[in-house]
Amino acid sequence: MDNPERLFACRLALALGKTLSDIASMPMSEMTTWMAYYGLEPWGCPVEDERSANAMTLFYMANSKQGTTVPKFYQRWPEEEKVEPQTDANLHVKIKGFFAAYTERQNKKAPQ
Numbered sequence: 092m093d094n095p096e097r098l099f100a101c102r103l104a105l106a107l108g109k110t111l112s113d114i115a116s117m118p119m120s121e122m123t124t125w126m127a128y129y130g131l132e133p134w135g136c137p138v139e140d141e142r143s144a145n146a147m148t149l150f151y152m153a154n155s156k157q158g159t160t161v162p163k164f165y166q167r168w169p170e171e172e173k174v175e176p177q178t179d180a181n182l183h184v185k186i187k188g189f190f191a192a193y194t195e196r197q198n199k200k201a202p203q
Contacts, residue, residue, distance in 0.1 A: 099126060106134050140165045 100114045103125055107114075114122075144164045151161055 099129070102129075102134065 100111060100122075103109075103122075104111050104114045147164045148161055152159075155161075
């Protein structure tokens, strides 16, 4: 059961008090809304995450050399990735490449 969608369905069923059959019959638009919501605000108590992180930090520090940097075990809301702004030339090349690939694909689909 390593399929991420299946695991999310299990988590959603638990959170809503529903069965997996109920979740499976849910419209895809509602499911994607729940997935987006979970991405913004994960379920579970932040205090529980903090307790687990403290325990792992203690265990890590007890089993590593003094002065070793302790990793951050939980990052509930990851930092936003920095996105470099698009230049006009770079954007033009990407758009041109997209339409070239699209045209090529359409030409392959056309009956010979």
